[in-house]
Ligand SMILES: Nc1ncnc2c1ncn2[C@@H]1O[C@H](COP(=O)(O)OP(=O)(O)OP(=O)(O)O)[C@@H](O)[C@H]1O
């Protein structure tokens with residue numbers, strides 16, 4: 592599939608406040624077809640707020656967001672699938688996996704009247720995509736956290752999105768489960784653009800090709816070929832920056848930073864951060 596050179600999401604000079612409290616300031620970002628974007632940053636930094644603005648769930652106050660070259664509208668938002676943070680599915684509620692996925696059909700939340708055959712076929716297809724089709728008739732409460740998250744991804748896939756946005760899909764999932772989810776996202780990324788908020792930096796770096804760090808502000812930092820050449824020789828330039836990034840998020844050992852740093856070099860990852 593040919594990639595388009597035009598950004599599929601373009602954010603310009605976006606600022607947002609809750610009750611006069613500035614949450615996001617002058618955000619500029621371009622997302623291209625089949626990017627795998629990791630959004631990282633400390634708690635309360637504005638990551639979920641940014642995703643909600645992109646999804647049109649909260650109104651834009653200043654700046655602009657375009658999806659597929661247009662301001663947010665029903666048509667382009669239909670091309671975006673969303674797995675929200677803390678999907679508080681009541682695990683006691685006797686709802687089946689297939690029913691949860693069927694809820695992903697936009698505008699067809701009508702279980703009282705039943706679903707159309709093609710909707711069920713599509714939901715089963717989405718479950719197969721995430722490797723959960725065998726669980727279709729199980730109650731959602733019978734699944735593990737990681738399996739439940741895969742069902743939530745299937746639910747978002749049901750609407751056949753071009754962009755998939757996930758807000759911490761691996762929170763409280765063990766490392767093995769995280770890798771399974773990220774591998775699945777990587778697989779989906781062959782045809783779908785993926786934006787995922789994550790605190791699991793050491794894992795996400797193995798999968799993402801671009802990283803954005805948000806803490807109210809965001810500054811673009813691109814690891815160009817020139818930077819990489821310089822790194823090959825000096826080996827310091829970005830390590831310091833990375834150290835600053837990871838220091839903000841938590842304390843990491845130098846060897847882990849080195850490992851992450853090597854991943855970045857080897858994988859040609861672009862770092863976008865707000866380090867000043
Ligand atoms: N509905 C709201 N009303 C007022 N303030 C809010 C609201 N939602 C979020 N906030 C505040 O906005 C800031 C950013 O919140 P947001 O949820 O975007 O952070 P986050 O980066 O996603 O954090 P986390 O990593 O904990 O999920 C926080 O200070 C939060 O308290």
Ligand SMILES: [Mg+2]
Nearest residue numbers: 638639676758
């Ligand atoms: Mg959040």
